[in-house]
Amino acid sequence: MRRSLVLLLAAGALVAGCSGTKNGTASSEPSYPTGSPSASSGSSGSAPKVSNPLKTSSIESDACSALSAAKRSDLGLGEGEPRTTSVGPGCSIFAADDRLNQIEISPVLANKNGLSDVYDTKANDEYFEPTEVAGYPAVYAAALDGRKQGKCGLFVGVTDQLAVNILVQYDNGPGASDPCPVARKVGEAMIETLKEG
8 A cells, every 4th residue: 555545544543543541641542654655645636626725834833723722712622732743743632621532633744635545545444424514525534433432533625735634532421422523613613713824
């Protein structure tokens, strides 16, 4: 399999990689293949095009800037905690009132064909459900289906070259039994934040 698509699968596997929580943090870290992706993954361009690309330089260097302080407050989320992965920046954001409820935001910089790279690997996913988030193409997808356990993966195409993975892992409250609406709300807030510049 092409190296860049393997990296995309690793990002998608975040949904499966967080098997539980311990003291409010994921008990297992996802592992990423090493090495740099190929310059072109040969994507078929199968995803819908992004008609109004967003300015993404801020999230490419700091994934926590994907949500403004006001948006985090509106969603009941605390401050973001930056992290670095082998495929780019990430951000862990916990619910303000419950650290067992966590959201990960990760621009998938390793893949250069945005959402099309996600579409091109859909045969490897247990669930793959195209949707739109605030008028932007998106897809709920993951290698393992953990939605009944409070885990939901959502990829949002913010440009034709960049998709952002939003992973929800909720252990408590309504999001624990229905996590995908949480991911959608975070995606909508991210798009509004990026539009505000």
